[in-house]
Amino acid sequence: xxxxxxxxxxxxxxxxxxxxxxxxxxxxxxxxxxxxxxxxxxxxxxxxxxxxxxxxxxxxxxxxxxxxxxxxxxxxxxxxxxxxxxxxxxxxxxxxxxxxxxxxxxxxxxxxxxxxxxxxxxxxxxxxxxxxxxxxxxxxxxxxxxxxxxxxxxxxxxxxxxxxxxxxxxxxxxxxxxxxxxxxxxxxxxxxxxxxxxxxxxxxxxxxxxxxxxxxxxxxxxxxxxxxxxxxxxxxxxxxxxxxxxxxxxxxxxxxxxxxxxxxxxxxxxxxxxxxxxxxxxxxxxxxx
Numbered sequence: 001x002x003x004x005x006x007x008x009x010x011x012x013x014x015x016x017x018x019x020x021x022x023x024x025x026x027x028x029x030x031x032x033x034x035x036x037x038x039x040x041x042x043x044x045x046x047x048x049x050x051x052x053x054x055x056x057x058x059x060x061x062x063x064x065x066x067x068x069x070x071x072x073x074x075x076x077x078x079x080x081x082x083x084x085x086x087x088x089x090x091x092x093x094x095x096x097x098x099x100x101x102x103x104x105x106x107x108x109x110x111x112x113x114x115x116x117x118x119x120x121x122x123x124x125x126x127x128x129x130x131x132x133x134x135x136x137x138x139x140x141x142x143x144x145x146x147x148x149x150x151x152x153x154x155x156x157x158x159x160x161x162x163x164x165x166x167x168x169x170x171x172x173x174x175x176x177x178x179x180x181x182x183x184x185x186x187x188x189x190x191x192x193x194x195x196x197x198x199x200x201x202x203x204x205x206x207x208x209x210x211x212x213x214x215x216x217x218x219x220x221x222x223x224x225x226x227x228x229x230x231x232x233x234x235x236x237x238x239x240x241x242x243x244x245x246x247x248x249x250x251x252x253x254x255x256x257x258x259x260x261x262x263x264x265x266x267x268x269x270x271x272x273x274x275x276x277x278x279x280x281x282x283x284x285x286x287x288x289x
Contacts, residue, residue, distance in 0.1 A: 063106065063127060063142065080281045081258050088254065090212060092195075094283045098208040099201045101127075103287070110142050114160045117152065117169065118201040121191055123182040128169060130154040138172070149174055157228045161206060163281070165229045165236060166261040173266040173275065180266035183275050186216050192249045200279045202262060207287055211262045211279035214253035217246040221272050226265060233257045243278050255280050 083090050101116040106127050115128035129137055129151055137153035140146055154160070155168035171180030185191045200211040219225065225243065230236035236257045244255065255261075259280040268275050 063109070077283060077285050079283055080260070081256070082282075083254055089195075089198075089251075090254070090282055093199050093210065093212045096199055096201075096210055096283075098210065098283075098285060099203065100208055100287070101203055103203075103205055110144065112144075114154055115169075115202060115204040120197050120199070121194065122185050123177045124152075124180065126152040126171075126179075128152050128154050130156060130158070130160055132156055134170065149179055152179060155226065155228060160204065163260045166227055166239075166263055168226045168228060168263045168265065170265050173268065180264065180275075183264065183266050183277070184268070186277060187218070187248075187275065192216070198249075198251060200262060200264075200277075203287065205287065207284045209281055210283040212253060212282045213249075213277060213279040214251065214255050215243045215247040215278040216249045216276070218248075218268050218273050218275050219246065221274055225274075225276055225278075226263060246276075253280070 079094055082094070099116075099118055103113065103116075106113040106116070110127070110129060112129040112131050113127050114130045116126070117128055118125050127142060129142065130153055131137065133156050134153070137151045139148055139150055141149060142151050150172045152169060152171040155170065158164050158167050171183075173179070173183065174181035186197075191197055198213040200213065202209045202211055224239075227239060230239060240255050240257070240259075240261075262279045262281070264277040266275050267273070
């Protein structure tokens with residue numbers, strides 16, 4: 001056993017030690033730089049999220065300031081598929097007044113405008129747009145500038161002039177409550193216990209309309225509830241029965257195959273689940289722009 005090492009052995013040992021130390025230092029630097037990159041990226045992402053939300057609120061406020069929602073005169077009203085029972089909630093909701101929007105103004109700002117939607121006790125008070133796919137307005141706002149908040153848009157398969165069996169409206173569930181972010185309100189007992197909330201005010205370029213909500217639920221992402229048209233009465237009846245069975249609210253609205261349906265869909269907390277609302281058309285009048 002050697003008591004002493006030679007000078008050569010000493011320098012070889014030091015060289016190996018320095019080599020290992022150097023590798024550790026490089027590894028620590030890489031970890032440190034990676035952590036800094038993650039921190040800066042997170043800060044940028046949060047900043048961009050806040051900026052996008054601010055722009056959305058600003059855009060919509062400017063829209064509402066100009067295209068002021070006014071109570072419309074109830075003239076030439078048509079009740080749609082009224083029930084025989086005069087005590088049905090249908091007649092309570094059909095007594096509500098229409099809301100009217102300045103569509104020429106909205107079209108001057110965005111030619112993709114096809115409708116306007118308003119729901120009580122939510123932040124949903126937006127023009128609805130439509131284009132040739134269901135992707136563009138996932139990351140573009142009403143001014144057509146890129147924005148991760150997107151906008152409220154109609155399914156590209158739906159007819160903008162005449163209602164299909166099921167007209168579908170989408171929007172992101174933003175955490176600050178913009179777009180369909182406040183649609184989560186409808187899952188709460190406080191919202192559901194207010195009878196006046198179960199209507200959706202919806203206007204397209206031809207008509208002002210009121211829809212009565214008949215189903216509220218959450219579901220794993222699927223294509224069935226967003227079926228725009230049905231090939232037979234039996235197929236539509238099966239769909240209606242399924243949507244009513246999913247309902248979690250304390251309502252029992254009569255719906256049949258003659259009814260036109262409005263469906264709202266958004267993500268639930270960015271998971272692979274959807275918050276869904278279905279409503280039937282109960283009242284309409286022709287628009288006067």
